[in-house]
Amino acid sequence: MDARNGALYLSKRGWLSRMPADFRRAILKTCIWQRYEQGASLFLAGDPPGGLFGVAEGSVGAFTRFGAPDTPFVHVARPGTWSGEGSALSGQPRRISVFATTESLIASVPLSSLQALLAERPEWWRHIGQLALQTTDVVVNGLADMMIRDSGRRCAAILLRLCDCRFSDNTDLSREVMVSQDEMAALANLSRATVNAVLRRFAKPRLVELRYRSIVVIGTEGLRKIANGK
Numbered sequence: 152m153d154a155r156n157g158a159l160y161l162s163k164r165g166w167l168s169r170m171p172a173d174f175r176r177a178i179l180k181t182c183i184w185q186r187y188e189q190g191a192s193l194f195l196a197g198d199p200p201g202g203l204f205g206v207a208e209g210s211v212g213a214f215t216r217f218g219a220p221d222t223p224f225v226h227v228a229r230p231g232t233w234s235g236e237g238s239a240l241s242g243q244p245r246r247i248s249v250f251a252t253t254e255s256l257i258a259s260v261p262l263s264s265l266q267a268l269l270a271e272r273p274e275w276w277r278h279i280g281q282l283a284l285q286t287t288d289v290v291v292n293g294l295a296d297m298m299i300r301d302s303g304r305r306c307a308a309i310l311l312r313l314c315d316c317r318f319s320d321n322t323d324l325s326r327e328v329m330v331s332q333d334e335m336a337a338l339a340n341l342s343r344a345t346v347n348a349v350l351r352r353f354a355k356p357r358l359v360e361l362r363y364r365s366i367v368v369i370g371t372e373g374l375r376k377i378a379n380g381k
Contacts, residue, residue: 152256154256156207157207157208157258158179158182160207160208160230160231161207161231161233162179164230165230165231166232166233167179167233168231174275174278178203178260181260181264181265182258183260184259185256185259186255186257187251187255187256187257188251188254189253190250192248192251193249193250193257194245194249195245195248196215196216197216197244197245198244200239200241200242200245200262201235201238201245201259201261201262202235202238202239202263202264203259203265203282204234204249204259204260205233206229206231206255206256206257207255207256208255208256209253209254209255209256210227210229210252210255210329211228211249211250211252211257212226212227212228212251212334213226213234213247214250215246215247216247216248224334225293225338226293227252227334229314229328231315234249234282234286236282236283236286238262239265239266239269239279252329252334253329253364293312296308297340302339302346303377304379304380305339306335306349307378308378309339310335310366310368310374311368313338314328317378318375326367326371327366327368328366328368329364330365331364335350353370353374357370358370358374359374
């Protein structure tokens with residue numbers, strides 16, 4: 152995927168696709184496009200304030216600066232995801248670290264460009280607020296998932312969240328979750344052996360399909376019933 156196709160994708164998927172057309176065009180016009188190799192960092196917690204970023208291709212993982220130093224990454228964002236609004240709202244350094252979990256094409260909106268747009272059109276702050284609320288929903292959803300004691304239910308909930316269909320199906324997006332079983336174990340705070348056993352149990356009735364470094368979610372309704380304890 153090149154920058155042109157990346158812009159087309161982001162104009163049709165995720166937060167930006169739901170924003171007014173003039174705002175959407177303005178954001179995409181300011182984007183700087185960069186391809187990241189697997190494992191490369193987009194930015195680190197404590198870095199100077201920065202702007203927005205959108206995932207056009209691939210996936211990125213987020214580490215929080217809160218908690219113990221060995222806290223694993225807490226979420227994997229898929230194509231169509233935007234984030235980075237924290238610095239625009241607070242003017243403070245980055246609060247999370249973000250790295251590419253696969254080779255990824257990222258659209259970045261420099262903070263200076265974003266501030267210029269918002270100074271010219273202050274009513275557009277509302278759209279940044281909507282992005283912040285969306286990010287908060289993901290964080291709260293992740294916290295709720297981690298409070299599920301049963302390992303099978305927890306894994307089902309996390310898989311659904313990672314493919315953006317935790318509470319209802321999303322037919323616009325691929326249901327391939329680009330995480331390895333080791334990464335899934337870190338996200339679920341479980342051992343790899345436990346996660347492997349759970350995923351194999353899910354694979355038997357074709358609720359998921361296990362691939363190399365990815366998991367395809369097939370039976371969303373079945374997984375949703377498991378996650379909800381039904």
